[in-house]
Amino acid sequence: MQNMLTVIANAFKGGAKINAAQTVSEGSRVVVSSRSFADFTPQASFDIKRCDLHHLDEGPSVQTVLTREDGLRYYRTMQTMRRMELKADQLYKQKIIRGFCHLYDGQEACAVGIEAGINPKDHVITAYRAHGYTYTRGVPVKEIMAELTGRRGGVAKGKGGSMHMYAKNFYGGNGIVGAQVPLGAGVALACQYQGKNEVCVTLYGDGAANQVRETSAACAHMFEQNNALSDVSPYQGQIFESFNMAALWKLPCIFICENNKYGMGTSVERASASTDYYKRGDYIPGLRVDGMDVLGVREATRFAADYCRSGKGPILMELQTYRYHGHSMSDPGVSYRTREEIQEVRSKSDPISMLKDRMISSNMASVEEIKDIDAEIRKEIEEATQFATSDPEPPLEDLCNHIFYNDAPLEVRGTNPWTRLKSMS
Numbered sequence: 001m002q003n004m005l006t007v008i009a010n011a012f013k014g015g016a017k018i019n020a021a022q023t024v025s026e027g028s029r030v031v032v033s034s035r036s037f038a039d040f041t042p043q044a045s046f047d048i049k050r051c052d053l054h055h056l057d058e059g060p061s062v063q064t065v066l067t068r069e070d071g072l073r074y075y076r077t078m079q080t081m082r083r084m085e086l087k088a089d090q091l092y093k094q095k096i097i098r099g100f101c102h103l104y105d106g107q108e109a110c111a112v113g114i115e116a117g118i119n120p121k122d123h124v125i126t127a128y129r130a131h132g133y134t135y136t137r138g139v140p141v142k143e144i145m146a147e148l149t150g151r152r153g154g155v156a157k158g159k160g161g162s163m164h165m166y167a168k169n170f171y172g173g174n175g176i177v178g179a180q181v182p183l184g185a186g187v188a189l190a191c192q193y194q195g196k197n198e199v200c201v202t203l204y205g206d207g208a209a210n211q212v213r214e215t216s217a218a219c220a221h222m223f224e225q226n227n228a229l230s231d232v233s234p235y236q237g238q239i240f241e242s243f244n245m246a247a248l249w250k251l252p253c254i255f256i257c258e259n260n261k262y263g264m265g266t267s268v269e270r271a272s273a274s275t276d277y278y279k280r281g282d283y284i285p286g287l288r289v290d291g292m293d294v295l296g297v298r299e300a301t302r303f304a305a306d307y308c309r310s311g312k313g314p315i316l317m318e319l320q321t322y323r324y325h326g327h328s329m330s331d332p333g334v335s336y337r338t339r340e341e342i343q344e345v346r347s348k349s350d351p352i353s354m355l356k357d358r359m360i361s362s363n364m365a366s367v368e369e370i371k372d373i374d375a376e377i378r379k380e381i382e383e384a385t386q387f388a389t390s391d392p393e394p395p396l397e398d399l400c401n402h403i404f405y406n407d408a409p410l411e412v413r414g415t416n417p418w419t420r421l422k423s424m425s
């Protein structure tokens with residue numbers, strides 16, 4: 001009996017030693033892991049390019065602080081946008097995505113920097129190059145990809161396509177050049193009228209910036225007769241009219257011109273007598289920002305948002321950026337610029353590479369960590385693509401749904417008086 005008790009006691013001791021050894025080993029791993037994490041710099045200061053100013057005594061700071069957490073988040077967001085657009089390019093060439101498709105790769109720092117400089121309750125409206133802003137406003141990749149392929153699981157139920165995506169406090173995605181600018185001024189008016197301390201970011205391109213104040217009816221008729229629709233829509237003056245109203249009423253509106261150097265296939269130097277787009281507001285203060293630097297865009301947006309929230313009225317920003325693809329997928333993008341020009345921008349000013357280099361050189365991230373993030377993003381994009389190509393298309397009976405936000409069902413006439421469809425909110 002005594003021998004049996006001794007054996008049992010020894011067995012427990014041995015087990016305790018093994019468990020203790022395991023605990024020490026696991027604790028060591030935790031300590032090593034913690035030390036590895038602690039080895040990273042939690043935050044660092046960076047110099048950013050000084051903004052050019054118009055009717056402003058001072059502008060954003062030329063130095064900013066970036067935390068490791070924010071840096072990794074900005075990197076992941078920009079890289080996701082880049083991979084998403086490259087996948088859209090592939091699906092378009094496979095004729096899985098049809099129709100208009102304007103890609104955003106190269107301009108990621110604009111969307112990410114703007115989102116970092118405002119609040120989720122603030123408002124954003126842009127033109128047709130909208131995939132990136134749809135993502136930064138909170139729409140999952142798979143819903144964006146499914147919208148591009150026209151599937152029921154898309155963010156607009158497969159009925160909006162590339163140019164018409166929406167989210168909470170995001171109003172598209174607008175296909176008519178410059179038409180979103182007065183809408184953005186209207187959203188800013190609503191913020192002011194309702195007494196909310198919110199701003200509206202209203203974006204447009206360098207081509208739309210050339211919309212003149214007014215032209216003759218004969219000119220407009222000529223364009224209509226010849227179906228000459230261009231990226232400039234030269235007989236519309238809605239941008240300048242919006243500037244005027246916003247300034248008169250001191251609306252909390254940040255007008256942003258994304259100057260990617262080309263309006264369709266025409267360079268800004270050939271299209272504009274003055275390429276100082278940040279001065280186009282005339283009586284509205286403006287600043288010109290390096291749109292390839294996510295930190296520069298973030299600080300400029302914060303400055304602009306504070307300016308608007310203080311009750312001073314609208315402000316205008318010009319983001320100098322660059323698109324790697326052509327104007328749309330129907331444009332090869334190399335007939336009016338050289339491949340060498342595109343490659344030079346990629347090698348010297350790529351927004352993703354610039355942020356990655358900053359973080360690695362400042363010991364805020366490791367090469368291995370960045371590679372792991374890239375792998376996770378590639379997996380997410382592939383899973384989203386699988387969903388976007390397998391999800392069913394919307395049925396015909398869904399065609400007229402959501403005409404109204406919240407109303408009783410109603411009948412909608414089809415292409416002839418005998419065809420009737422139903423609209424459900």
